[in-house]
Amino acid sequence: MARFTWFHKLASPPHCYAIAGRCLPWLAWPALVLIVIGMYGGLLRAPADYQQGEAFRIIYIHAPSAWLSLLGYTTMAVAAAVGLIWRMKLAHALAAATAPVGASFALLCLITGSLWGRPMWGAYWAWDARLTTELILLFLYLGYMALRASFDDVGRADRASAVLALVGVINIPIIHFSVYWWNSLHQGSTVLRAGGPAMPASMLWPLLVSFAGFTCLFATIVAIRLRGEILMRERQASWWSSMDSRGAMADE
Amino acid sequence: MRRTGATHAALLVLGRDLRLGMRRLSQIGQPIVFFAMVLTLFPLALSPEPALLRSIAPGVLWVAALLASLLALEFLFRSDLEDGTLEQLLLCGQPLALLLTAKVLAHWMLSGLPLVVVSPLLGMMLGMPVESLGTLMVSLVLGTLILSLLGAVGAALTVGARRGSVLMSLLLLPLAMPVLIFGARATDLAMQGESAEGGLWLLAALLILAVTLAPLAIAAAVRISLE
Numbered sequence: 168m169a170r171f172t173w174f175h176k177l178a179s180p181p182h183c184y185a186i187a188g189r190c191l192p193w194l195a196w197p198a199l200v201l202i203v204i205g206m207y208g209g210l211l212r213a214p215a216d217y218q219q220g221e222a223f224r225i226i227y228i229h230a231p232s233a234w235l236s237l238l239g240y241t242t243m244a245v246a247a248a249v250g251l252i253w254r255m256k257l258a259h260a261l262a263a264a265t266a267p268v269g270a271s272f273a274l275l276c277l278i279t280g281s282l283w284g285r286p287m288w289g290a291y292w293a294w295d296a297r298l299t300t301e302l303i304l305l306f307l308y309l310g311y312m313a314l315r316a317s318f319d320d321v322g323r324a325d326r327a328s329a330v331l332a333l334v335g336v337i338n339i340p341i342i343h344f345s346v347y348w349w350n351s352l353h354q355g356s357t358v359l360r361a362g363g364p365a366m367p368a369s370m371l372w373p374l375l376v377s378f379a380g381f382t383c384l385f386a387t388i389v390a391i392r393l394r395g396e397i398l399m400r401e402r403q404a405s406w407w408s409s410m411d412s413r414g415a416m417a418d419e
Numbered sequence: 420m421r422r423t424g425a426t427h428a429a430l431l432v433l434g435r436d437l438r439l440g441m442r443r444l445s446q447i448g449q450p451i452v453f454f455a456m457v458l459t460l461f462p463l464a465l466s467p468e469p470a471l472l473r474s475i476a477p478g479v480l481w482v483a484a485l486l487a488s489l490l491a492l493e494f495l496f497r498s499d500l501e502d503g504t505l506e507q508l509l510l511c512g513q514p515l516a517l518l519l520t521a522k523v524l525a526h527w528m529l530s531g532l533p534l535v536v537v538s539p540l541l542g543m544m545l546g547m548p549v550e551s552l553g554t555l556m557v558s559l560v561l562g563t564l565i566l567s568l569l570g571a572v573g574a575a576l577t578v579g580a581r582r583g584s585v586l587m588s589l590l591l592l593p594l595a596m597p598v599l600i601f602g603a604r605a606t607d608l609a610m611q612g613e614s615a616e617g618g619l620w621l622l623a624a625l626l627i628l629a630v631t632l633a634p635l636a637i638a639a640a641v642r643i644s645l646e
Contacts, residue, residue, distance in 0.1 A: 346596075346600065
């Protein structure tokens with residue numbers, strides 16, 4: 168199966184380390200450029216919202232963080248499943264590298280959300296369904312990271328936390344819907360979020376650009392952390408001593 | 420040598436765990452005492468006013484039941500890991516998921532069921548109307564079964580870890596939130612004289628999902644913990 172050789176190569180730590188290193192500039196520079204353009208467009212060029220005024224501009228950070236907190240959990244769970252099923256150690260390394268990044272974006276999403284809530288709702292926190300689900304998602308990340316940290320043996324930590332990530336990913340839709348129903352039973356749906364006016368193009372393009380930019384930033388951080396994770400796991404190996412400062416193998 | 424069928428083996432595990440549990444009655448009593456104590460905290464912390472207590476009763480009962488079943492999970496695998504029983508179950512050639520489901524069922528009969536039995540008494544102490552106590556019990560039967568199955572995954576994952584019990588609560592509480600939401604909501608609706616069927620059906624659906632998937636996760640987690 169020659170088609171899959173690239174996949175098997177990814178499973179070898181030196182190759183993966185080198186590939187992640189080669190991808191870094193292609194992720195980091197677009198991240199910087201796109202975030203700068205997105206922030207310029209969103210914070211300076213886009214018109215103020217007729218209802219929410221200037222406060223709506225936090226969406227250019229808030230919405231990408233919400234998306235990345237979910238992408239992070241999905242990446243983690245898929246990597247964990249690959250690691251459990253095909254016993255691929257690097258997939259576990261990827262899951263370990265992703266978890267704190269996803270958790271940080273979940274936290275960023277909660278912080279920006281509550282900063283937005285203060286002028287809009289008059290309170291930093293409301294038990295809105297979306298806020299609550301995001302908070303539970305953060306708890307799931309913290310539980311995952313705590314379980315991983317409680318084992319000394321990397322292999323056991325990998326497999327135990329992978330099982331937890333999979334149980335969590337089955338539970339996320341259930342939590343999501345149960346919180347929505349709980350909320351709709353207690354109070355009417357939040358008027359501000361329901362439907363909402365369609366966004367004019369001058370507001371939309373900076374949002375799309377910052378979505379792309381923050382996703383590149385997420386990938387950059389994960390790639391850096393993955394390289395660190397590989398080095399830490401392979402500290403007994405000798406392959407990395409034959410590597411130059413840019414991470415390319417000497418014999419390539 | 421007599422060959423034992425899988426069902427028979429599961430029944431043997433169930434019988435063994437029940438017998439062992441009955442010999443350690445104080446261990447069964449602890450979650451119930453904890454349940455009652457947590458409920459006593461609320462009137463003391465808030466106010467003894469009956470109207471207030473009645474309005475918070477479903478939520479308080481459910482939170483206390485959730486915490487008590489978390490506390491009980493501590494005993495699920497620990498002693499069996501220490502004396503090597505868990506290893507024997509793994510090696511005996513019978514389907515591990517089935518044997519562990521029997522263990523979880525025995526554990527529920529010793530920890531979840533007593534909570535269900537004492538819940539009407541505590542509900543009445545908080546001023547819940549008698550008509551709603553049936554719904555409370557049904558929702559607690561379904562809910563504690565789900566919590567036992569889900570909790571067994573967490574218990575199996577953390578049984579070998581340092582500071583296992585605190586860690587287990589950290590893992591399980593976010594996963595248990597749907598059960599809490601549906602259970603407390605169903606009880607609340609029954610108390611207001613409305614139909615609680617929706618919440619109970621949702622709990623039943625969650626239970627079916629837990630029965631189908633949790634045994635596989637529990638078996639995988641036990642295998643990892645025994646490596």
